[in-house]
Amino acid sequence: MDKTADVLFYLPASHDAYRQAIFDVIRIFLPRFQWAEDAAQAEQITIIQTEQTWTLQMGANRSVFAVDGLDENQRRRMLKQQVYALMQQYTGQKDHPWGIMTGVRPTKIVHRCLDEHMPLDKISRMLRQDYLMHAEKTALLLDVTARQRPFLFNRQQAKESVSIYLSIPFCPTRCAYCSFPSFCLPKPHLQEEYLIRLLAECQAVGDALRQQGKQIQTIYIGGGTPTSLSAPQLERLLDGVQRYLESSALAEFTVEAGRPDTITAEKLQLLHDYKVGRISINPQTFSQKTLDTIGRRHTVQQIYDVYDMARQIGFDSINMDLITGLTGETPDDFARSLEQIARLQPENVTVHTLAIKRTARLQLDELSCRQSNVVTEMHELMNQWLAGQPYVPYYLYRQKHMIGDQENTGYCLPGKESLYNIQMMEERQTIFGLGVGSTSKYVNADDWTLTQSSNPKDLIFYNQRIDEIIAKKIAKIEEM
Numbered sequence: 001m002d003k004t005a006d007v008l009f010y011l012p013a014s015h016d017a018y019r020q021a022i023f024d025v026i027r028i029f030l031p032r033f034q035w036a037e038d039a040a041q042a043e044q045i046t047i048i049q050t051e052q053t054w055t056l057q058m059g060a061n062r063s064v065f066a067v068d069g070l071d072e073n074q075r076r077r078m079l080k081q082q083v084y085a086l087m088q089q090y091t092g093q094k095d096h097p098w099g100i101m102t103g104v105r106p107t108k109i110v111h112r113c114l115d116e117h118m119p120l121d122k123i124s125r126m127l128r129q130d131y132l133m134h135a136e137k138t139a140l141l142l143d144v145t146a147r148q149r150p151f152l153f154n155r156q157q158a159k160e161s162v163s164i165y166l167s168i169p170f171c172p173t174r175c176a177y178c179s180f181p182s183f184c185l186p187k188p189h190l191q192e193e194y195l196i197r198l199l200a201e202c203q204a205v206g207d208a209l210r211q212q213g214k215q216i217q218t219i220y221i222g223g224g225t226p227t228s229l230s231a232p233q234l235e236r237l238l239d240g241v242q243r244y245l246e247s248s249a250l251a252e253f254t255v256e257a258g259r260p261d262t263i264t265a266e267k268l269q270l271l272h273d274y275k276v277g278r279i280s281i282n283p284q285t286f287s288q289k290t291l292d293t294i295g296r297r298h299t300v301q302q303i304y305d306v307y308d309m310a311r312q313i314g315f316d317s318i319n320m321d322l323i324t325g326l327t328g329e330t331p332d333d334f335a336r337s338l339e340q341i342a343r344l345q346p347e348n349v350t351v352h353t354l355a356i357k358r359t360a361r362l363q364l365d366e367l368s369c370r371q372s373n374v375v376t377e378m379h380e381l382m383n384q385w386l387a388g389q390p391y392v393p394y395y396l397y398r399q400k401h402m403i404g405d406q407e408n409t410g411y412c413l414p415g416k417e418s419l420y421n422i423q424m425m426e427e428r429q430t431i432f433g434l435g436v437g438s439t440s441k442y443v444n445a446d447d448w449t450l451t452q453s454s455n456p457k458d459l460i461f462y463n464q465r466i467d468e469i470i471a472k473k474i475a476k477i478e479e480m
């Protein structure tokens with residue numbers, strides 16, 4: 001294991017303004033890094049600031065840099081660059097593909113520049129020089145944002161329409177790698193109660209939106225695994241959604257069918273009958289050995305079977321999720337998964353990079369070291385594969401604790417972008433999250449700022465507090 005894995009740095013409280021920025025950069029190199037609470041047991045970080053120069057000292061390493069004429073944001077970025085350089089010296093690691101770009105939504109930075117009509121070559125230079133990003137990631141970011149541009153709302157559109165996310169946080173069993181909040185299917189009476197409460201939330205939000213003259217552009221039922229509901233439950237849900245969230249502007253309706261072992265012809269037919277236009281059937285991998293290792297209790301054959309079923313029923317917009325970096329997977333396994341995608345040609349493919357979930361964090365450094373080269377190789381393979389494929393990238397985000405410092409990218413056949421995914425990522429439309437654990441994001445179209453609020457993560461608590469949850473949402477809608 002990397003001998004620097006347990007290194008501790010201490011930052012005095014006087015530098016608190018830069019604590020998060022420095023922490024984020026150290027974490028690029030040492031994924032398990034935590035601040036030392038006691039200066040005596042750690043390497044000290046100090047920043048000596050004068051009007052012209054700052055001196056950054058990290059343990060025995062030092063960097064002096066000019067800050068003359070720079071504003072606060074530029075100084076902060078410069079500081080991050082220097083921490084990055086000192087951490088390279090400290091760990092002996094080579095540079096990372098995303099440089100000091102540590103946020104979850106790097107596309108938003110590019111969109112802001114495009115709003116200000118900054119020329120593309122200048123944006124590209126900024127990403128390379130200021131954020132230290134590799135050319136390949138810079139090109140990916142520019143490609144994604146260019147493709148998203150026509151779908152981004154102007155201020156007027158953002159005031160007129162919203163999207164809706166509904167959470168079905170149930171799964172038949174829990175997959176080993178999953179970092180999403182979801183419960184193994186609870187007792188039937190709790191499922192029932194949840195459906196009743198969720199539909200009450202739908203009805204109240206739908207009515208209030210209609211009264212305010214707001215349109216619904218997209219609906220996304222996710223989870224969890226919505227198809228882990230029984231067929232009659234699914235039908236009640238779809239019927240309620242159709243009844244309460246009806247909107248003449250509805251342009252996209254997605255249900256994350258997800259795990260093949262929850263999908264039946266009857267449920268697919270229901271989805272189709274209720275005008276669900278887009279579904280996910282997620283392999284994660286086409287290797288049976290990996291599926292067994294990660295506790296995804298279905299076969300590769302089941303993936304093909306439900307995919308064929310969905311095509312026969314008439315679905316013409318199917319997404320498939322893959323993950324790079326799954327336990328025990330080799331680049332060859334991943335190449336075989338890509339071959340299957342090439343053969344099946346789903347309209348959307350989302351390629352995630354494994355993010356280590358909280359309970360596995362203790363092994364984070366070891367896992368990262370072992371798998372990050374594999375993940376890098378998988379991403380290189382994917383780029384070569386993409387060169388011979390019609391798929392183009394249309395949304396992208398990064399997560400904390402990802403292996404190999406890569407990203408999650410959604411690809412689509414040309415013209416088959418998912419509107420919801422773009423809206424959710426770029427945050428230029430208000431999205432109401434309904435149901436357990438879902439987050440609502442309220443966009444202020446005057447300045448594109450955002451406020452968020454989340455529903456309770458606990459099922460019983462959600463069920464009990466539904467009146468209060470609804471009242472809060474209605475108040476928000478009335479303010480819009």
Ligand SMILES: C[S@@+](CC[C@H](N)C(=O)[O-])C[C@H]1O[C@@H](n2cnc3c(N)ncnc32)[C@H](O)[C@@H]1O
Pocket residue numbers: 171177178179180223224225256257258259281282284321322323352353354355356357
């Ligand atoms: C909310 S999950 C729901 C999908 C559905 N339940 C299924 O399993 O097919 C959405 C996607 O996130 C991805 N995912 C979940 N945990 C992950 C992790 N730890 N790292 C990377 N991707 C992850 C998987 O690709 C999964 O399909």
Ligand code: SF4
Pocket residue numbers: 170171172173174175178179180182223224225258259
């Ligand atoms: S079925 Fe999907 S949401 Fe459920 S545990 Fe597995 S990956 Fe997570």
